[in-house]
Amino acid sequence: MTKSTYGPSDARGVWVYLEHQEGQLEGVSLELLRQGRELADALETSLTGLLLGYALGDLPRRAVACGADVVLTADHPALQLYGTDSYTRAVTAMVQDGKPDVLLLGATPNGRDLAGRLAVRLRTGLTADCTGLSVDPERRLLRGDVVGFGGGIVATILCPEHRPQMATVRPGIFAQPEPHFDRQGDVRSFPVAPEPEDARVRVLERSVSDSVDLTRAGAIVAVGRGARGDMGVLERLAQLLHAEIGGTRVAADQGWIGRERQIGQTGVVTAPRIVVCCGISGAIHFTVGVDKAECVVAINTDPDAPIFEHADYCIVDDMFAVLPHLVEELAKAGALAG
Amino acid sequence: MSELHTIVCMKVVPMPEEVRVNQETMLLDRANARSIFNPPDMNALEMALKLKEQHGGSVSVLSMGPPFFEQYLRLTLCMGADHVYLLSDRAFGAADTLGTSRTLAAGIDKIGRFDLVLCGEESSDGATAQVPPGIAEWLDLPQVTYALGVELDPFNRRLRAKREIKGGHELLLVHLPAVASVKMGANEPRFLDWSLRPWGERAELVTVWSLADLPVDLEEVGVAGSATIVDGVRQSKSPERRREILSGSAEAEARQLFERIKHYLREQ
Ligand SMILES: Cc1cc2nc3c(=O)[nH]c(=O)nc-3n(C[C@H](O)[C@H](O)[C@H](O)COP(=O)(O)OP(=O)(O)OC[C@H]3O[C@@H](n4cnc5c(N)ncnc54)[C@H](O)[C@@H]3O)c2cc1C
Numbered sequence: 328m329t330k331s332t333y334g335p336s337d338a339r340g341v342w343v344y345l346e347h348q349e350g351q352l353e354g355v356s357l358e359l360l361r362q363g364r365e366l367a368d369a370l371e372t373s374l375t376g377l378l379l380g381y382a383l384g385d386l387p388r389r390a391v392a393c394g395a396d397v398v399l400t401a402d403h404p405a406l407q408l409y410g411t412d413s414y415t416r417a418v419t420a421m422v423q424d425g426k427p428d429v430l431l432l433g434a435t436p437n438g439r440d441l442a443g444r445l446a447v448r449l450r451t452g453l454t455a456d457c458t459g460l461s462v463d464p465e466r467r468l469l470r471g472d473v474v475g476f477g478g479g480i481v482a483t484i485l486c487p488e489h490r491p492q493m494a495t496v497r498p499g500i501f502a503q504p505e506p507h508f509d510r511q512g513d514v515r516s517f518p519v520a521p522e523p524e525d526a527r528v529r530v531l532e533r534s535v536s537d538s539v540d541l542t543r544a545g546a547i548v549a550v551g552r553g554a555r556g557d558m559g560v561l562e563r564l565a566q567l568l569h570a571e572i573g574g575t576r577v578a579a580d581q582g583w584i585g586r587e588r589q590i591g592q593t594g595v596v597t598a599p600r601i602v603v604c605c606g607i608s609g610a611i612h613f614t615v616g617v618d619k620a621e622c623v624v625a626i627n628t629d630p631d632a633p634i635f636e637h638a639d640y641c642i643v644d645d646m647f648a649v650l651p652h653l654v655e656e657l658a659k660a661g662a663l664a665g
Numbered sequence: 666m667s668e669l670h671t672i673v674c675m676k677v678v679p680m681p682e683e684v685r686v687n688q689e690t691m692l693l694d695r696a697n698a699r700s701i702f703n704p705p706d707m708n709a710l711e712m713a714l715k716l717k718e719q720h721g722g723s724v725s726v727l728s729m730g731p732p733f734f735e736q737y738l739r740l741t742l743c744m745g746a747d748h749v750y751l752l753s754d755r756a757f758g759a760a761d762t763l764g765t766s767r768t769l770a771a772g773i774d775k776i777g778r779f780d781l782v783l784c785g786e787e788s789s790d791g792a793t794a795q796v797p798p799g800i801a802e803w804l805d806l807p808q809v810t811y812a813l814g815v816e817l818d819p820f821n822r823r824l825r826a827k828r829e830i831k832g833g834h835e836l837l838l839v840h841l842p843a844v845a846s847v848k849m850g851a852n853e854p855r856f857l858d859w860s861l862r863p864w865g866e867r868a869e870l871v872t873v874w875s876l877a878d879l880p881v882d883l884e885e886v887g888v889a890g891s892a893t894i895v896d897g898v899r900q901s902k903s904p905e906r907r908r909e910i911l912s913g914s915a916e917a918e919a920r921q922l923f924e925r926i927k928h929y930l931r932e933q
């Protein structure tokens with residue numbers, strides 16, 4: 328058997344890896360703190376947050392306020408930008424020193440890049456993109472729920488003998504904690520140093536533009552191939568509904584919406600109060616991303632489109648015939664309310 | 666530089682919508698599901714074939730799976746791949762990403778010299794995206810995940826890669842050899858070239874290796890080489906919806922919809 332660097336009897340504590348951007352903890356990191364707190368309480372152990380970067384400022388204090396008992400920091404100019412090699416080395420050193428029982432990361436591009444590398448270096452098990460986490464009370468093991476086959480199937484995964492039990496967690500699934508700035512915690516800095524291997528990959532340029540977070544949107548206008556890139560009336564609708572624009576992979580591939588606005592299995596899972604699906608067929612890859620919406624509206628010319636099985640209100644018609652009237656009604660109502 | 670050699674890791678997967686949970690055994694029933702190439706693996710293959718067109722060299726396709734994969738993998742020869750390696754042994758079965766990446770890395774070691782390993786971003790049945798970083802770690806190579814496009818600088822043996830990050834992208838400069846995973850839709854995969862059909866049938870273009878052929882121990886592959894176990898599967902259920910059909914003229918439909926959703930306006 329491939330053995331991990333330490334075993335269950337030496338392992339203690341729940342650790343969460345915290346991503347941040349421009350001095351703020353990422354949404355998924357806050358979710359990890361809240362969910363990690365619950366798991367740590369269930370296992371009667373402590374919660375540790377890992378913060379890597381440069382000039383971390385008051386991020387450690389925020390992590391404590393959001394539920395961490397301990398924050399381990401690696402604050403170094405070489406860690407200013409995420410790099411697989413430097414980050415893997417730093418977290419490996421932290422893990423081998425502190426021997427956590429559980430290590431959770433966000434299922435973001437960088438979180439998954441790091442987790443996949445780290446799991447093999449530590450020779451341990453990693454459950455990908457969990458939509459549910461719990462503790463098996465008898466065996467005291469982490470149970471990770473993952474959706475497979477385009478969303479049709481849920482499997483529960485355990486890592487019985489290797490430590491840490493690692494998982495990446497899908498953004499937007501768990502609630503965020505209420506910060507309490509009077510909470511006390513222990514902030515410890517961990518020494519790191521650059522190595523020649525870090526030069527194998529160099530970041531030439533980084534651009535983060537539209538950082539919209541659809542997981543938090545209250546209303547969404549979702550567009551599919553049927554929209555044919557004609558966004559005028561859709562944007563007007565979104566304005567009137569105070570909604571964000573989202574859409575299918577086709578809409579993102581065509582460039583009608585930004586990639587971060589893609590909904591579904593390989594996009595984001597949303598939970599708005601209302602989502603209006605326009606010109607979307609309703610592939611399961613897409614519908615898993617709107618299943619948590621309170622109200623789903625579908626407008627599609629094809630009466631047999633699967634989207635209608637996932638909708639509360641169904642209109643079998645041309646979206647470009649219906650939407651102008653809906654916009655008109657909404658505008659009237661808005662004028663009345665205003 | 667010596668000839669560019671790219672290895673593309675490709676997996677044959679069941680069509681997702683045809684997989685069911687057998688309600689009695691609670692096991693996945695894939696027997697009735699048709700198979701396809703994992704979609705982003707086709708983008709990885711296309712990227713490799715483009716590099717070959719631009720810079721020469723060769724493309725090998727590597728897969729771990731049961732013997733029936735061979736008939737699918739031969740299709741890649743009709744698209745322009747030069748050789749197929751299939752790692753097939755009962756001992757490799759039921760592996761998680763730790764065991765799978767170990768086995769594929771052993772296959773790559775056995776193939777020998779290469780410059781670039783390309784994978785898909787994630788598989789539609791495994792859906793972990795963990796195998797590519799895993800391969801990179803076993804081989805101690807730099808990695809680029811979620812690549813949207815690459816450019817080769819053959820003289821300096823470097824690759825410029827555009828990679829997706831949360832809310833944007835970054836441009837990386839990577840020393841070869843390296844491992845990259847390719848985003849689904851990164852390019853438009855080509856069709857089969859039917860004139861290559863006879864070539865695709867040639868026996869010597871497919872090499873099948875079993876455990877005994879690979880530089881790896883029984884303990885490191887398959888179930889033994891895995892750290893995770895599946896503790897149960899269930900069919901996920903979509904929430905029940907009202908499915909109320911609103912009909913009439915476009916205007917009437919819009920008005921009925923407005924009546925039903927207007928309270929969302931006020932509550933915001
Ligand atoms: C591994 C994998 C992962 C995937 N992940 C995702 C994902 O995360 N998100 C995602 O969305 N997809 C994903 N997909 C793709 C998914 O399977 C579908 O192909 C995609 O969702 C279809 O997008 P669509 O509904 O916009 O287009 P189509 O399926 O082409 O549907 C267009 C619809 O518009 C209707 N229409 C046309 N004209 C009009 C009109 N004037 N008015 C009203 N209706 C009209 C048509 O009747 C049709 O139903 C994934 C696929 C794979 C294999």
Ligand SMILES: Nc1ncnc2c1ncn2[C@@H]1O[C@H](COP(=O)(O)O)[C@@H](O)[C@H]1O
Pocket residue numbers: 674675676703705706727728729730762765769783784785786787788789791792793794795796797
């Ligand atoms: N059995 C396999 N054979 C060949 N390549 C694989 C196999 N499993 C995974 N891969 C590669 O790894 C990528 C990511 O898969 P996964 O980690 O399972 O999501 C896939 O797109 C393939 O390129």
